[in-house]
Amino acid sequence: MTKETPELDTELEDLPPDLRWREWMGRIEAVIFASAAPVRAADLARVVGQGASVDLLIEDIKAELAGRPYELVVVGDGWMMRTRVRFAGAIRAAADVRDQLVDLNEFEVAVLASIAYHQPLTRDGLKDIFGKDINRDLIARLRAQELITPGPRSPRAGAPYTYVTTQKFLVVFGMESLRDLPDHEGLQDAGLAS
Structure with a gap:
């Protein structure tokens, strides 16, 4: 017996506009974070409301990540998270990333x-x-x-x-x-x- 996944409420009409925007940002960031491959904008659009601009949501997420050690980048036709280059030495010193190199x-x-x-x-x-x-x-x-x-x-x-x-x-x-x-x-x- 398979468990059904409840349908995702993308419109979030019960939330005030500012909270709705924050929730959409969180969803997009979570999807990109969880993916090992770049995520296309069309796929990201499935987790936000019809009137939401994925590009504007991405820009707001990028602005929030400005001081963080990782960033959102475009690769091919999708988005992914990547550690900033300046932290490469610290990662190599503390983590076993040999199989990823x-x-x-x-x-x-x-x-x-x-x-x-x-x-x-x-x-x-x-x-x-x-x-x-x-x-x-x-x-x-x-x-x-x-x-x-x-x-x-x-x-x-x-x-x-x-x-x-x-x-x-x-x-x-x-x-x-x-x-x-x-x-x-x-x-x-x-x-x-x-």
């Missing part, structure tokens, strides 16, 4: 960056960029860390797999979208491109 060597980062900039990209495309074959094990490691995933099959002979970056890639590198990738000039300034 992405462990990449310099060459793996270069391969990942190539995929990010040229996706969808085949292993042959990577070979053209690096001038050597890219080991299947390296691709498997990036896939195992959920940083890349197979993309559409290439229209070339044999229809080889292509690879594209994932939402976790955006989360790990703190980007809202691929538009946040540095341009060539930014890479040069960082000493990452010749």
Whole structure:
């Protein structure tokens, strides 16, 4: 026998407007906090009244979190909570976060960056960029860390797999979208491109 979940009162008409707004803020913050993945605005809209603006509620939550060690950020097409960068050292010192860290060597980062900039990209495309074959094990490691995933099959002979970056890639590198990738000039300034 399954237990039925009572329907959520999203309108909260029995509350005065200021308390209703605070309750909606709390609901949105709780949903984002509880989710391991970014939460889309359309999903957040299901916990607030029809006349409520998710964007305005998010802005009010962000304002309240201004002095906190975590923040609300856009990742892809959704919202998530993330610890502020300045607290990374304290977290590493006090908490066991090893299984959450992405462990990449310099060459793996270069391969990942190539995929990010040229996706969808085949292993042959990577070979053209690096001038050597890219080991299947390296691709498997990036896939195992959920940083890349197979993309559409290439229209070339044999229809080889292509690879594209994932939402976790955006989360790990703190980007809202691929538009946040540095341009060539930014890479040069960082000493990452010749």
